[in-house]
Amino acid sequence: MTKQRRNDKATQTWSLPAAERLELLRMMIMAREFDAAMLRLYRQGKAFGGVYSQLGNEAVSVGTAYALDRTADVLFPMHRNIGAHFVFGQDLDTLMVNHLARAGSQMRGTDGTGHYADPAKRIYGNVSHLGAMIPVAAGFALASRMRGETCVALTYIGDGGAQVGEVHEALNFAAVQRIPLVLVIENNQYAYSTPSHLEFACEKLSDRAIGYGMAGVTIDGTDVELVLKTTQDAVARARRGDGPTIIETLTMRMRGHAEHDDFSYVPKEQLEEWAKKDPVERYAERLITDGVTTAESVAALRATTLADMIAAIDRAVELPWPDASEGFRNVFIDEVSA
Amino acid sequence: MIMTYLEAIADAMRQEMRRDPSVFMIGEDIGTYGGAFKLTKGFLDEFGPGRIMDAPISEAAIIGAAIGASLNGMRPIAEMQFIDFITNGFNQLVTVAGTTAYRWGLPVPMVVRGPSGGGVGGNPFHSRDPENWFVHATGLKVVCPAFPADAKGLMTASIRDNNPVIFFEHKGLYRKIKEDVPEGEYVVPLGQANVVRPGKHVSVICYGSAVHMALAAADTLSADGVDVEVVDIRTLVPFDEETVLASVRKTGRAVVAHEAVLTGGFGGEIVARITEKAFRYLDAPVVRVAAFDSPTPFAPTLEAAVLPNAEKLGQAIRNVVAF
Structure with a gap:
């Protein structure tokens, strides 16, 4: 709690230009409406594969990615970080075609959802084995350093995924090598159906940082400006060569693990309590109070964003499936280097 | 030049590291100590700690970092001190390295190499021949040389390959087999019996x-x-x-x-x-x-x-x- 209060104080004296605050809100609304559009598709029975909502997590996806330099740093998002893809400039049609595995997908139908990689946009998606991409992200940043460049790698894990052995190996390695890595642990209270107390026994997941010899902090993950400021500090630390940081963000997964899951194992009161801290609603209200925007503008932005999402999904859904011959290609890269 | 199987492998790696600054090594005890089998003896002096990187006992981190570096323009060689320990990095190879070309169309030019094989009193944990696990995994190339010259030529080809390669060095052959090995650049293409x-x-x-x-x-x-x-x-x-x-x-x-x-x-x-x-x-x-x-x-x-x-x-x- 002490740490959290200190962070809140830090944001009070830290001011963000109005244009940037509006941009944060716009990105969070994109994340929110992406979910709404995907949920609509799921209910229409047209979704393919799992639909993993980020409801309640928008401030983390957006605030963390926003702290990076899109031209030099690299993003290794997880499945609930679609907001981070938008911050990194991914366009809607590319995202939807990849997500729904239609013809023209960068993954040629071999995989879907947010698993794609877009090197030009410096986005490398996850695999379903949680934690597996953390050592990969560390190695990516390490390679840049070997060439004398600075590239901060930012990646994510959940309160459940943080218990995977590879996470430990990657963090220890990154700390020893002082690799510019930022790991955001999204503690959204449930790992599928398993509550946090059955996943770990420490008070805070950021407590682990001291054991690795790196910086660690636990913050309110529903406050986008706090998330941004905290991540900027971690990124600056990484860039200075002072090593990796764990940022634990406290949020609530406001939907099931995926849409097939009715999350009846979550007490209703818990959801009601967290609903009061809705990151998108709260930030919109804050910007309205501060005179940065108006309720009408926010409502209009949400409506047009949702319409854009639905239109992009509908365009993607209308595309044909990839040709079956793609299944037999590219198991290996054919050319050999000179 | 007459070389042992071990010397031939080291020769290939040394030559590729001299030729291509994107080639580097990561593994346990490969630097100051020169590797458990002294295969990388002298490498630290020649190439420095930036390219001969001693890692913690973390095979998943070693292989994972190699994958990440290979996605970012490098050609890492990851050493498993004994190939048996590759089980600790199995997920990285099978789940990540072996699926990347297929999913992303991106090259993963890396070599994971190490001593395999029995007949040397190694015990159940220092004697495995696990090559076929990786054949079944898809997306991984699997190399098992028998002679010094082939070991050199295949190692050179493996380092230059744009796919993840697992290179099984039979430890019983390291110092037992000697033959004339071509000097300088020598490539034996993968996939030729x-x-x-x-x-x-x-x-x-x-x-x-x-x-x-x-x-x-x-x-x-x-x-x-x-x-x-x-x-x-x-x-x-x-x-x-x-x-x-x-x-x-x-x-x-x-x-x-x-x-x-x-x-x-x-x-x-x-x-x-x-x-x-x-x-x-x-x-x-x-x-x-x-x-x-x-x-x-x-x-x-x-x-x-x-x-x-x-x-x-x-x-x-x-x-x-x-x-």
Whole structure:
């Protein structure tokens, strides 16, 4: 709690230009409406594969990615970080075609959802084995350093995924090598159906940082400006060569693990309590109070964003499936280097 | 230049590191100590700690970091101190490295290498021949050299390959086998089997340490007038099916041999290809010679009993010829 209060104080004296605050809100609304559009598709029975909502997590996806330099740093998002893809400039049609595995997908139908990689946009998606991409992200940043460049790698894990052995190996390695890595642990209270107390026994997941010899902090993950400021500090630390940081963000997964899951194992009161801290609603209200925007503008932005999402999904859904011959290609890269 | 198998591997890596600044090494005790088998002796002095990176005992981090570096323009060589420890990095290879080209269309130019094999009193945890696990994984190239010159040429090709390659060095051959190895740049392309001994009566299809068993058995059998052809497949992925089939079509008989355990071994795949594609050329059933299906035991009496050797292979060849 002490740490959290200190962070809140830090944001009070830290001011963000109005244009940037509006941009944060716009990105969070994109994340929110992406979910709404995907949920609509799921209910229409047209979704393919799992639909993993980020409801309640928008401030983390957006605030963390926003702290990076899109031209030099690299993003290794997880499945609930679609907001981070938008911050990194991914366009809607590319995202939807990849997500729904239609013809023209960068993954040629071999995989879907947010698993794609877009090197030009410096986005490398996850695999379903949680934690597996953390050592990969560390190695990516390490390679840049070997060439004398600075590239901060930012990646994510959940309160459940943080218990995977590879996470430990990657963090220890990154700390020893002082690799510019930022790991955001999204503690959204449930790992599928398993509550946090059955996943770990420490008070805070950021407590682990001291054991690795790196910086660690636990913050309110529903406050986008706090998330941004905290991540900027971690990124600056990484860039200075002072090593990796764990940022634990406290949020609530406001939907099931995926849409097939009715999350009846979550007490209703818990959801009601967290609903009061809705990151998108709260930030919109804050910007309205501060005179940065108006309720009408926010409502209009949400409506047009949702319409854009639905239109992009509908365009993607209308595309044909990839040709079956793609299944037999590219198991290996054919050319050999000179 | 006469080199041991170990020296030839080191020579290939040293040359590629001199030629290409994107090649670097990561592993346990490879720097100051020069590696558990002294394979990287002198590397730290020549290339510095930035390119000869001692890592914590974290095979998943080592392999994962190598994957990440390879996605970012580098050509890492990750050493497993003993190839047995590759199990600790299995997920990185199978889930990430082996699926990346297929999913993303991006190259993952990396080599994971290390000493494999038994016959040296290693115990169940320092003697595995796990190459076929990775054949089944998809998306990984699998290399098992038997000779110093091949080890050099295949290592050079592996480092230059744009795919993840797992390079199995038989530790029993490290200092046992010496031969003339081409100096300077030397490449043996992946996916080309080699007829190391031509013969008329029976083909022995093998790789790694089994090639030396086959050559010894062939020498013994030649005294009895049995002319054995030995085909060293050299790489399991890619597999040079055509050279194997051509040999079997010529001799009409085949024995498939490897040091790895029998069931689920690559020998089964070779037999399947032969029976599918050269059945009408066969004069006898194809027979496999491999280790007993157990962990590799420690005591010399047990280890010798479960592993294949030239005598067991020779007997199998005699049986096939007599069929």
